[in-house]
Amino acid sequence: MKVLNILVRRCLPLDRFDAAVSFHEELIGQKARLRFDYPAYQLKLAQVASILFIAGTEESLAPFVDTHATFMVDDLQAYANHLPTIGVEILRPPKVVPTGWNMLARHPDGSLIEYVEHRDKHPADQLPDVPYPERRIGS
DSSP states (O other), rough: OOOEHHHHHEEEEEHHHHHHOOOOOOTTTOOOOOEEEEGGGGEEEEETTTEEEEEEEEHHHTTTOOOOOOEESSSSHHHHHHHGTTTTTEEEEEEETTTEEEEEOOTSOOOEEEEEEESSOOOTSSSOOOOSSSOOOOO
């Protein structure tokens, strides 16, 4: 089990989506490596580096604005099994989404975290492997 990347989430109105994505592509010097429509929720999404842009109407964004971050993981089902053993509450169990699978969890500190496993993992979505000196989660 490994967290591959952590994405900062930015919710915004549809009419600001393209400009925000373009601005950050230019600023960071990377094209969006993920960009898609999510018709089931009337949203548009894009990922530039470690920023996840989520655009929609006020109503369509409402279920997503309280989520603090997205943790991209290598094995969502393993996290779904492990997280409750360390005090994490699974609010929405794993389900299929356009990019693969996701679930929503509340950490003991109260933060709401989306966990996602992409079907097609991008090599740039890999945090540096820095070993934790005491123990590794899942070991």
